[in-house]
Amino acid sequence: ILNVEQSPQSLHVQEGDSTNFTCSFPSSNFYALHWYRWETAKSPEALFVMTLNGDEKKKGRISATLNTKEGYSYLYIKGSQPEDSATYLCALGDDKVIFGPGTSLSVIP
Amino acid sequence: EAQVTQNPRYLITVTGKKLTVTCSQNMNHEYMSWYRQDPGLGLRQIYYSMNVEVTDKGDVPEGYKVSRKEKRNFPLILESPSPNQTSLYFCASTSQGLTHGYTFGSGTRLTVV
Numbered sequence: 001i002l003n004v005e006q007s008p009q010s011l012h013v014q015e016g017d018s019t020n021f022t023c024s025f026p027s028s029n030f031y032a033l034h035w036y037r038w039e040t041a042k043s044p045e046a047l048f049v050m051t052l053n054g055d056e057k058k059k060g061r062i063s064a065t066l067n068t069k070e071g072y073s074y075l076y077i078k079g080s081q082p083e084d085s086a087t088y089l090c091a092l093g094d095d096k097v098i099f100g101p102g103t104s105l106s107v108i109p
Numbered sequence: 110e111a112q113v114t115q116n117p118r119y120l121i122t123v124t125g126k127k128l129t130v131t132c133s134q135n136m137n138h139e140y141m142s143w144y145r146q147d148p149g150l151g152l153r154q155i156y157y158s159m160n161v162e163v164t165d166k167g168d169v170p171e172g173y174k175v176s177r178k179e180k181r182n183f184p185l186i187l188e189s190p191s192p193n194q195t196s197l198y199f200c201a202s203t204s205q206g207l208t209h210g211y212t213f214g215s216g217t218r219l220t221v222v
Contacts (some may be wrong), residue, residue, distance in 0.1 A: 031207070032207050032208055034207075034210050034211070036210065036211075043199065043213035043214065043215055043216055044152075044199075044211070044213050045213075046209070046210020046211060046212070047210070048210075049207075049208055049209055049210050051208060089151075089152070091152075091211075093207070094207060095157070095159065095165065096154060096157065096165075096167060096168070097142065097154060097157070097207065097211070098154065098168070099144075099151055099152040099153075099154075100151065101150075101151040102151060
């Protein structure tokens with residue numbers, strides 16, 4: 001079974017702080033990496049899909065980078081806001097899509 | 110509106126009573142999948158389908174069946190539910206090649222007593 005890891009497991013930051021999380025995966029047989037944002041009592045929503053080594057994606061204050069050779073992706077949030085509080089999931093795969101356990105972010109006003 | 114529709118949202122049933130959770134998408138997506146979410150275990154893939162009449166097992170397929178007779182529908186069938194299938198279930202779809210993110214349904218919270 002493909003193993004996708006995320007760190008840290010949880011994070012508490014003050015409003016206005018910038019933060020980042022890591023998704024780690026086996027570097028062999030890479031196809032695509034997804035990032036999702038999952039708010040409590042809602043469904044996960046796609047943030048980014050990255051397929052190429054060196055890919056960088058940005059949506060507002062959130063950005064992500066991908067290193068397929070060393071098997072990791074970073075998600076960055078600049079100037080965290082309380083509405084950024086959620087669990088952030090990464091997922092990897094081609095036919096089978098395997099999710100990591102997620103990083104739970106709490107932004108304290 | 111582009112969406113994945115799951116029904117029911119909540120279901121309480123008894124051990125052994127067959128049930129079906131429906132999933133339908135209106136985006137003409139080729140790929141559909143079912144996941145279960147359990148505390149501490151994250152989202153685990155049950156079954157997926159890459160197109161009509163093409164289904165395959167995910168990581169936790171035991172106790173479940175699926176079918177893909179039409180592109181838009183991908184029902185999850187529990188022939189004989191057991192209490193260890195109590196969970197939150199999500200259906201998701203995306204376009205072929207998985208180069209776009211999933212669109213998830215709203216989830217079905219199933220309790221088997």
